[in-house]
Amino acid sequence: RRRPPVREVLFFPSRPSCTEALLAEAAGLRTTARPCPCPLPRVDSSLSRLLRHLLSARRSLEICLFAFSSPQLGRAVQLLHRRGVRVRIVTDAQYMGLPGSQIGLLRHAGIQVRHDQEDGYMHHKFAVVDRRMLITGSLNWTTQAIQNNRENVLVVEDAEYVKPFLDEFERIWEEYNPINYRFF
């Protein structure tokens, strides 16, 4: 490995910032021609850093989230899927159908999603990029949490932390296989 492992802590609420240029660039669009007209500053923020880490995915992205309703993060995930990254999402059954949830859009885009069928919550909030970088913390991927809550996110490449989360993801992914779903 050429560079030292990422070890970053992000706190929220995120400083308000425009992330359009970041998303357009990742989509391969030229952004200088038609800059976003919104009044938000184009500065580094916890949200833009989180987006950048996600958008660094080249091969795989595992996502395990209680709540996912942020349009920016949803667009980033769709973009990775279109770019050929293998995206898999595990989420909570009670939350996924609520208004504003991104889960329907992501499924519609062809991304694999599995959910629990349990009384308890699937309350994890983590993602693993290229089986190498763990993104985890208190933050659900919702606009409310990003803009208004006190939240933390760790971005970690130490294998001692990444490996157990990958194993947990595979365990839950198999357990939530649709062949195990019960229909009432």
Added chain:
Amino acid sequence: RRRPPVREVLFFPSRPSCTEALLAEAAGLRTTARPCPCPLPRVDSSLSRLLRHLLSARRSLEICLFAFSSPQLGRAVQLLHRRGVRVRIVTDAQYMGLPGSQIGLLRHAGIQVRHDQEDGYMHHKFAVVDRRMLITGSLNWTTQAIQNNRENVLVVEDAEYVKPFLDEFERIWEEYNPINYRFF
């Protein structure tokens, strides 16, 4: 430092286990004389490991929690307070008054508690033991989460992760100073 830094990942729901012996031992009580009559096995579990890490505190404990209602974790914190550990708690104003919350009991025991006065949630779920060990993740300290939810907790002694959380705690602690509270 004599031993390598702790780097542990705990997953929940926790395997059911009796934690009475652990708490009695930490309180300096003899447990062999009157063992707990409950039918739960006396085994290692994610909850018992979390308790052990907390009970290792000798000097200070910072707690920053959205929801705190677990009686076992509440007893552990009270025990540390009685043992002379400097305990400080930051929590969410909307949640702290709900039935089952431990916050009232902890305040009654003389522990300092501060809370937000914001529309957003104080959604962190972390603690720092002796300014050295960070305990953080998706887990609120509630029986529901411990017994029923899919949750994660990282236990970490790397200074690169511990320091930002300590700074965040001190920042929030000052911001939530009661002299700043507004009364309507």
